[in-house]
Amino acid sequence: MDLGPGRGKQGLPQENTMPRVFNFSAGPAMLPTEVLESSAKALLDYQGKGFGIAECSHRGKEFDGVVDEAIARCKALLGVGDSHDVLFLQGGASAMFSLIPMNFAAGKPVDYLATGEWGKKAVSCAKEVGAKVNVVATSEASNFNHTPAQAGWKLTPDAGYLHVCSNETVHGHRLVELPRHDTLIVDASSEFMARPHPMERIGLIYGGAQKNLGPSGLVLAVVRKDLYARIPEKGLPKLFNFKAQAEAKSMINTPPTFGIYILLEVFRWLEKQGGLAKMEALNAAKAKLIYDAIDGSGGWYKGTVAEAAQRSHMNVTFTLPSEEKTDAFVKEAAKQGMVALKGYRTVGGIRASIYNAMPLAGCQALAQFMKDFQARNG
Ligand SMILES: Cc1ncc(COP(=O)(O)O)c(C=O)c1O
Structure with missing residues (x-):
């Protein structure tokens, strides 16, 4: 395959002859070539220890260091401090569609914007777990080809939260500006860290890593701690409880360690690009x-x-x-x-x-x- 001048290996080591399309x-x-290179190196041998980063215990000091650095760099990139926790979860962004109402609906009606396949899926998953869902606006009649103007959204006055998908991956449109709401929850899967996020307006932002951040199987979620007060005391398994996960640094059970390592490399790369x-x-x-x-x-x-x-x-x-x-x-x-x-x-x-x-x-x-x-x- 001829990829033309200046293309092809894109800086991969000499022995790697596969062209990068x-x-x-x-x-x-x-993923950025630099990230793939450094991650591949760490997979084979982590810091000269004779084992790779995917081959050591998540309870050991090597991986603990990875998690601490990933949390710190994530917060620095987003410009948040102690008010927020950074979670590394599993089950894809789709699992969040169910876990969010299970953690934060607190028996109240919840508002959803449904302007694409993903907003619509979030609605059906919330209903599945018994949430009282109100759709504030949809564009389904025109095959989700836009987001209706915010002035026309039918918000519930005392809703537990407002859930929006900030970039509808399938239909190719985005919320240029996020709405203001006491408890705003944002599925940012397909634009996470591709722009600054107004964290002062956001209660929870989350995304599957596999677009801007790393490999699939890993979800990055950043949650404002005051929302924990809404988590039910009974009936929610610990593994699915956002507060319990935060307290355990996302390690109630074995986390996707290599995925988190790649995410850390992406954070380092994003900082090098200038944020x-x-x-x-x-x-x-x-x-x-x-x-x-x-x-x-x-x-x-x-x-x-x-x-x-x-x-x-x-x-x-x-x-x-x-x-x-x-x-x-x-x-x-x-x-x-x-x-x-x-x-x-x-x-x-x-x-x-x-x-x-x-x-x-x-x-x-x-x-x-x-x-x-x-x-x-x-
Ligand atoms: C905006 C958005 N939300 C949610 C998902 C679902 O992600 P996952 O496959 O990680 O469950 C996707 C996947 O493409 C997406 O684009």
């Missing part, structure tokens, strides 16, 4: 390249999001004039080292996921390919 997967997604504000600016510039290619195509490529201001900086979704052209686009792009561009089945077309680890060059290459492909097929 631009991987537009929605998740699990690409979350820097990532936000870079991600906006990356997304603009592709949106400009859509907008400059004279309607040949069509964005799937109804309101341009809400277009995601993480998942860029668009369609081509026909199924055949879409298939050809995906196949030809793959031949040029740009993979996993096929859109989600309910939206169709193309979805280019461009999380933190996607370099600017990947978006430049895709935008150029879009122009070339149109010129040949338009």
Whole structure:
């Protein structure tokens, strides 16, 4: 496969001859090459100890150091202090859909924004565990192609919390600004640490790691401690109790140790990039390249999001004039080292996921390919 000048190994060690493609997967997604290198080294031998980081006890000093550093770096990146706990959980973001009402609904009605597949799934999981769910707004009638204006949301006055998905991965739109609420809960799975998060407004923010943060199987959750007062005293297994997990540094049982190590390497990498504000600016510039290619195509490529201001900086979704052209686009792009561009089945077309680890060059290459492909097929 010819990946062109300046691409291919992307800094991998000499003995590694596998080319690195631009991987537009929605998740699990690409990770920074530096993170893969340092994690691979630690997997083989951790700090010269003769064992790898996945081969030592989670109760030992090596892994304890990893957890402490990961918590500290996570807090520093988000700009939070003692008011919040950092949890490393399992079961994917989907498990959180059930655990959140189990921990925090406290018998009150709870409000949900349902403007995409993930917001909708969060609603059904909350109902499954008996929560009294009120949907404040939805766009299901238009295949979730936007978020209705906040002024029209039907909020419950004494709701236990408001749950929102800040970036709808499937449909490619985001909440440009988070709403204000006493208890705001944010599923940030597909944009966690891709922008600064207004933590002073957030009660709980969480996400599956497999998009911006690390491997699947690990959930990062950052919770404001005052919410623990709502946790039921009886009936909630300890493993699922957020306060108990915080007290045990997420080690009530064996945590996904290697996943947490990779997450720590991602935190170190994010700091080296200049932090979350820097990532936000870079991600906006990356997304603009592709949106400009859509907008400059004279309607040949069509964005799937109804309101341009809400277009995601993480998942860029668009369609081509026909199924055949879409298939050809995906196949030809793959031949040029740009993979996993096929859109989600309910939206169709193309979805280019461009999380933190996607370099600017990947978006430049895709935008150029879009122009070339149109010129040949338009
Ligand atoms: C916004 C959002 N929430 C939740 C999930 C579910 O995550 P998991 O597969 O880790 O349960 C996803 C997965 O893509 C997602 O994009």
